[in-house]
Amino acid sequence: MRKILLVSVMLSGMAGSVSYAFGAESLYARIGGQPVVAGVVDQLVETVAHDPTVNQSFDKVNLKRLKAKLAEQICALSGGGCVYTGDDMIRVHKGLRINEREFFSLVEALRGALDSHGVAQREKNELLAILAPMKRLVVEK
Numbered sequence: 800m801r802k803i804l805l806v807s808v809m810l811s812g813m814a815g816s817v818s819y820a821f822g823a824e825s826l827y828a829r830i831g832g833q834p835v836v837a838g839v840v841d842q843l844v845e846t847v848a849h850d851p852t853v854n855q856s857f858d859k860v861n862l863k864r865l866k867a868k869l870a871e872q873i874c875a876l877s878g879g880g881c882v883y884t885g886d887d888m889i890r891v892h893k894g895l896r897i898n899e900r901e902f903f904s905l906v907e908a909l910r911g912a913l914d915s916h917g918v919a920q921r922e923k924n925e926l927l928a929i930l931a932p933m934k935r936l937v938v939e940k
């Protein structure tokens with residue numbers, strides 16, 4: 800019995816170090832996976848779409864599709880194993896004349912949504928660092 804216990808303790812210890820060595824805990828998993836990302840995206844899109852300081856109109860936008868594609872994209876970028884099936888970032892934002900201020904409003908809304916879903920500082924910074932370089936694909940002026 801003691802032997803079995805010892806072996807199982809050793810094995811679980813090894814599994815822990817193997818997963819640590821290979822970085823098995825993806826950013827997606829550390830954020831909280833699908834339910835947390837879905838909640839964050841929902842809050843983010845609702846905040847930006849109704850932010851009076853954002854000039855961009857979301858009146859004619861299919862918010863359900865936007866939320867689904869954004870959640871899928873975040874999953875793909877953070878190691879959650881999804882494949883992004885939405886439109887190309889440059890093409891989808893082209894002609895919307897999104898400015899820098901609007902981009903940073905979205906970043907602030909994302910920060911707030913991550914905070915209210917209890918996402919820790921480290922994961923928050925990692926996700927923001929992945930999304931920040933996309934500014935040049937989205938901002939036109």
Ligand code: HEM
Pocket residue numbers: 847853855856857860861864865868869872884885886887891892895897901902903905930931933934937
């Ligand atoms: C890192 C920043 C951003 C990311 C990752 C992002 C991502 C996306 C994604 C995944 C879609 C959906 C694509 C599809 O339908 O296939 C989308 C659409 C859209 N985004 Fe962004 N976006 C960003 C910034 C912004 C900003 C700053 C604005 C404006 C304030 C904005 C406004 C829109 C609008 C209006 C649409 C809908 C376009 C349409 O349906 O015709 N986005 N975005």
